[in-house]
Amino acid sequence: MVEILRKILNNTIKTYKFDNDSLDMSKFETPLKVSGSIEKEGNALVLKFEVLSHYKLNCYRCLEVVEDDFGFSHEEVIEDDFEEFELEKAINDEIYLQKPSRVLCKEDCCGLCPECGINLNHEECDCSEKRTNGIFDDLSDLFS
Numbered sequence: 556m557v558e559i560l561r562k563i564l565n566n567t568i569k570t571y572k573f574d575n576d577s578l579d580m581s582k583f584e585t586p587l588k589v590s591g592s593i594e595k596e597g598n599a600l601v602l603k604f605e606v607l608s609h610y611k612l613n614c615y616r617c618l619e620v621v622e623d624d625f626g627f628s629h630e631e632v633i634e635d636d637f638e639e640f641e642l643e644k645a646i647n648d649e650i651y652l653q654k655p656s657r658v659l660c661k662e663d664c665c666g667l668c669p670e671c672g673i674n675l676n677h678e679e680c681d682c683s684e685k686r687t688n689g690i691f692d693d694l695s696d697l698f699s
């Protein structure tokens with residue numbers, strides 16, 4: 556990578572283009588499509604890329620698996636740390652930042668019952684009823 560960056564900086568090559576075929580994608584957890592380029596701009600290098608991927612995450616309320624596509628484009632300037640620069644790592648770091656962390660299976664997901672743990676989207680339980688009654692029982696104890 557450093558070699559390529561030097562070549563661009565020295566104007567030996569103009570642009571370095573990359574995609575899945577030129578990257579080592581083995582480190583990535585999810586299958587993804589990447590395409591981008593590194594170009595010289597003044598004394599700096601500009602890295603641009605686009606990522607298209609697919610995630611499988613657990614709904615933040617009910618823990619059911621949610622699958623969806625996600626994608627983004629990113630642009631950054633590499634100024635001094637050429638020697639340290641690793642393209643795959645830069646892409647991976649950005650994916651971690653952009654990846655949705657809290658997803659819901661649907662806007663109004665009912666989540667899990669905090670008492671018995673059933674999925675309230677599919678089933679009903681009488682825990683909340685019991686709880687409410689419990690409060691009234693306590694109150695009636697107070698006033699009896």
Ligand SMILES: [Zn+2]
Nearest residue numbers: 614617660664
């Ligand atoms: Zn859910």
Ligand SMILES: [Zn+2]
Nearest residue numbers: 668671680682
């Ligand atoms: Zn319950």
